[in-house]
Amino acid sequence: MDSDSDFFIPASSSPSGMSAPFASYHLDDAYDELLEPNGTPRPQYEFLYHRLLELTPQELSQRQRSADLSFLHQGITFTVYSDSRGTERIFPYDLLPRIITAQEWDTIERGLIQRIMALNLFLHDIYHGAQILKDKVVPHELVRSSKHFRKQMLGINVPHDVYVAVTGTDLIRMPNGRFAVLEDNLRVPSGASYMLANRQVMKRVFPNLFNHYGVRPLEFYGQALLTSMRELAPKDRAGASDLTIVLLSPGVFNSAYFEHTFLARQMGVQLVEGRDLMVHDNIVYMRTTAGLQRVDVIYRRIDDDFIDPSVFRQDSMLGAAGIFNAYLHGNVTLANALGTGVADDKAVYAYVPAIVRYYLNEDPILDNIETYLCSDDDQREYVLANLDKLVVKAVGESGGYGMLVGPHSTAEQRADFARLVKAQPRNYIAQPTIQLSRAPCFLDNQVEPRHVDLRPYILYGSQIRILPGGLTRVALRRGSLVVNSSQGGGSKDTWVLGQ
Numbered sequence: 001m002d003s004d005s006d007f008f009i010p011a012s013s014s015p016s017g018m019s020a021p022f023a024s025y026h027l028d029d030a031y032d033e034l035l036e037p038n039g040t041p042r043p044q045y046e047f048l049y050h051r052l053l054e055l056t057p058q059e060l061s062q063r064q065r066s067a068d069l070s071f072l073h074q075g076i077t078f079t080v081y082s083d084s085r086g087t088e089r090i091f092p093y094d095l096l097p098r099i100i101t102a103q104e105w106d107t108i109e110r111g112l113i114q115r116i117m118a119l120n121l122f123l124h125d126i127y128h129g130a131q132i133l134k135d136k137v138v139p140h141e142l143v144r145s146s147k148h149f150r151k152q153m154l155g156i157n158v159p160h161d162v163y164v165a166v167t168g169t170d171l172i173r174m175p176n177g178r179f180a181v182l183e184d185n186l187r188v189p190s191g192a193s194y195m196l197a198n199r200q201v202m203k204r205v206f207p208n209l210f211n212h213y214g215v216r217p218l219e220f221y222g223q224a225l226l227t228s229m230r231e232l233a234p235k236d237r238a239g240a241s242d243l244t245i246v247l248l249s250p251g252v253f254n255s256a257y258f259e260h261t262f263l264a265r266q267m268g269v270q271l272v273e274g275r276d277l278m279v280h281d282n283i284v285y286m287r288t289t290a291g292l293q294r295v296d297v298i299y300r301r302i303d304d305d306f307i308d309p310s311v312f313r314q315d316s317m318l319g320a321a322g323i324f325n326a327y328l329h330g331n332v333t334l335a336n337a338l339g340t341g342v343a344d345d346k347a348v349y350a351y352v353p354a355i356v357r358y359y360l361n362e363d364p365i366l367d368n369i370e371t372y373l374c375s376d377d378d379q380r381e382y383v384l385a386n387l388d389k390l391v392v393k394a395v396g397e398s399g400g401y402g403m404l405v406g407p408h409s410t411a412e413q414r415a416d417f418a419r420l421v422k423a424q425p426r427n428y429i430a431q432p433t434i435q436l437s438r439a440p441c442f443l444d445n446q447v448e449p450r451h452v453d454l455r456p457y458i459l460y461g462s463q464i465r466i467l468p469g470g471l472t473r474v475a476l477r478r479g480s481l482v483v484n485s486s487q488g489g490g491s492k493d494t495w496v497l498g499q
Contacts, residue, residue: 027449111365168191188300199218210495215498476489
C-alpha cells in the first residue's frame with residue numbers, strides 16, 4: 001500500500017477460476033462511486049459488482065471490443081488539433097456504466113433548473129436595465145470586460161426572453177458525496193451525441209444488465225431538442241405549417257462535426273453551413289434544389305464572432321451576412337442567443353450563487369467551487385504564492401486548454417503561468433485542486449477507478465427539460481483529473497435509476 005488511506009479489495013476468483021477483475025482496485029481520499037469507504041459495494045452498484053465477478057476478463061474484453069467496433073462503424077469521432085500524428089480519433093468509451101440514484105438525480109435536476117433560470121434572468125438584465133450591476137451584486141467592470149459580452153445585444157429582446165436554449169453544465173461529486181457545479185457551458189455546449197451513442201452501445205453489449213436496472217430513457221433527446229426549438233420560433237411564425245429549423249455547423253473540419261450531423265439527423269432538420277444561407281429583407285433563407293426556403297430557427301454550433309461578418313468578424317466565412325439584422329427584427333431565432341458567453345465566463349461563475357439569490361430569493365441547491373479572481377490584488381497574490389496547490393484556468397477557454405493543474409505541474413509550467421497571470425489578471429481564475437469522484441472503468445483486463453465528471457443537458461423552450469443522465473467524462477489516464485477527450489479523456493454511459 002502507498003499510504004494508510006489506501007484500501008485494496010482482496011483478489012477473489014470467478015466461477016471459471018480466473019482472478020477477479022477487482023484485484024488492483026483501490027480507494028483513496030476521493031469519493032468512490034462503486035464502493036463504500038469500508039470496501040463494500042454501494043447499494044446501486046451491488047448487482048453490477050457481482051455480475052462483474054461472474055465474467056472473465058476475456059469476456060469483458062470481448063464486450064469492450066464489440067463496443068469499440070460499434071463506435072468505429074458509426075464513425076463516432078472527435079478531433080485533436082494539437083496531435084501531429086493525425087487529428088481524427090474514435091471516441092474513447094469505457095464499458096462500465098456510471099449509476100446515479102433517483103434521489104441524487106432529483107437534487108441535481110432541481111439545482112440545474114434553479115441555476116439556468118437565474119442565469120437566463122441575469123443575461124436579460126445585463127443587456128437591458130443592468131439592475132444587478134447597479135446594485136453592485138456583480139461588478140460592472142467584470143461583466144463589460146468579458147470577451148463574450150456583446151454590446152450589439154444591448155436593448156435587444158430575444159424571442160420569448162430565452163437566452164440559453166441548450167446548456168451543458170459540468171458537475172463534479174465532491175469528497176463529501178455532494179454534487180457541485182464546476183462550469184456553466186452556455187454558448188455551444190457539445191457532447192450530447194456521445195451521450196446518446198454511449199446509450200445505444202451499452203444496450204447492445206449489456207442488454208440484461210441494462211434491463212435489470214430500470215434505467216430512465218434519454219433516447220428522446222433529439223425530439224426534445226426539436227420541440228424546444230419549435231417553441232422558440234419567432235412569435236409571428238409560431239405554429240406555422242412550414243416552420244423551418246436548421247442546424248448551422250462550421251463544416252466538416254470542425255472537431256464536433258460528427259455531433260452536428262448526428263443531432264441534425266436525430267431532429268430531422270437540415271444541416272447547413274453559412275454558404276447555404278442568405279438574407280433578404282431581413283429574412284433568412286436556405287438555398288435548396290427547389291429554391292429558397294425561409295428559415296425560422298437556427299440551432300447554431302458556431303461562436304458569436306463568426307455568425308455574421310457584417311457585424312462581427314469581417315473575415316468569417318462560417319456565417320452569413322445579414323443574420324444579425326434578421327435577428328434584430330425578430331424574424332429568426334438564434335439558439336443559443338448571442339452574448340450568452342458572458343454568463344459562463346469563469347470569473348462571472350464565482351458570482352452565480354449571488355445571482356441565484358438576487359433573482360430567485362433562494363439559496364443555491366448546487367454548490368459552486370471556491371474560486372479566486374486574479375483580477376483582485378489580494379486574491380492574485382494568494383494564487384501566485386500557491387500555484388503548486390491550485391488549478392488555474394483561463395476564463396474563456398474550454399476543452400482542457402489554458403489550464404494549469406498545480407500539483408501535477410512542473411516548476412517551469414508554474415513560472416510560465418505566473419507570467420500569464422501577471423500580464424492579464426482578468427483572464428485567469430484559480431480553484432482548489434478538487435479530488436473528483438472516481439468510478440469503475442475496465443482498463444487492461446482489470447476494473448480500476450478513474451476520476452469522472454458529469455455533463456447533464458438542459459433544454460429551455462416554453463419549459464425547462466432535463467435529460468435523465470448526461471455525459472459522464474472519464475480521465476482515463478491513471479491519476480489524471482482532466483476528463484476532456486482532447487486531453488486523453490473518454491466517456492461512459494450514465495444510468496439514472498427510476499426509483
